[in-house]
Amino acid sequence: xxxxxxxxxxxxxxxxxxxxxxxxxxxxxxxxxxxxxxxxxxxxxxxxxxxxxxxxxxxxxxxxxxxxxxxxxxxxxxxxxxxxxxxxxxxxxxxxxxxxxxxxxxxxxxxxxxxxxxxxxxxxxxxxxxxxxxxxxxxxxxxxxxxxxxxxxxxxxxxxxxxxxxxxxxxxxxxxxxxxxxxxxxxxxxxxxxxxxxxxxxxxxxxxxxxxxxxxxxxxxxxxxxxxxxxxxxxxxxxxxxxxxxxxxx
Numbered sequence: 623x624x625x626x627x628x629x630x631x632x633x634x635x636x637x638x639x640x641x642x643x644x645x646x647x648x649x650x651x652x653x654x655x656x657x658x659x660x661x662x663x664x665x666x667x668x669x670x671x672x673x674x675x676x677x678x679x680x681x682x683x684x685x686x687x688x689x690x691x692x693x694x695x696x697x698x699x700x701x702x703x704x705x706x707x708x709x710x711x712x713x714x715x716x717x718x719x720x721x722x723x724x725x726x727x728x729x730x731x732x733x734x735x736x737x738x739x740x741x742x743x744x745x746x747x748x749x750x751x752x753x754x755x756x757x758x759x760x761x762x763x764x765x766x767x768x769x770x771x772x773x774x775x776x777x778x779x780x781x782x783x784x785x786x787x788x789x790x791x792x793x794x795x796x797x798x799x800x801x802x803x804x805x806x807x808x809x810x811x812x813x814x815x816x817x818x819x820x821x822x823x824x825x826x827x828x829x830x831x832x833x834x835x836x837x838x839x840x841x842x843x844x845x846x847x848x849x850x851x852x853x854x855x856x857x858x859x860x861x862x863x864x865x866x867x868x869x870x871x872x
Contacts, residue, residue: 701746809865
């Protein structure tokens with residue numbers, strides 16, 4: 623199967639969202655259905671033979687951090703829907719999901735079996751601003767365009783907003799992509815988090831050489847951050863260099 627839709631804010635006519643089936647995914651044999659942006663890395667994948675299995679490492683690592691730091695969390699605000707892996711894993715929790723592109727929500731329902739009625743179409747930052755203060759246990763940012771995570775979801779002003787919407791023991795989680803060797807943006811995001819949170823940590827899923835893109839998870843809160851390395855699905859703690867503060871564009 624194959625379906626493609628225009629990508630929001632695409633840089634060229636070729637930018638698109640696609641869904642396809644494959645018998646191999648990152649070297650693993652099987653039957654997979656993939657959501658992919660603009661010919662780049664897959665944004666979500668379903669194991670058609672084991673639909674409840676979480677295929678990618680980063681949601682497994684995020685789930686561990688959520689459950690290990692607050693086992694009885696209830697309220698989560700998530701920016702970026704993808705195929706709904708994390709929200710779908712917790713059908714009994716109160717997730718509110720913001721997704722800017724309606725086609726992503728449609729594709730997740732038609733091709734990946736997402737059935738929860740908890741997704742609102744719109745800009746995640748604008749929707750979060752409408753939420754009551756001190757409401758959430760977790761805020762998750764898992765939002766990508768064809769050029770990466772939008773800057774307005776990585777700025778000091780945005781992190782101040784997230785802090786106001788989390789209760790005292792809440793945490794912010796971000797899924798980002800960066801270079802494995804001292805990526806300037808990852809350093810800047812971690813430094814910017816430090817303006818608003820007492821504790822912030824970065825974890826990387828290293829692969830290939832220092833110039834290769836890899837997955838980073840950043841977590842920040844006002845309580846100490848706990849984790850068990852064996853449950854992080856291959857992610858390891860990393861200490862990026864000091865970076866600059868990211869501000870909203872004027």
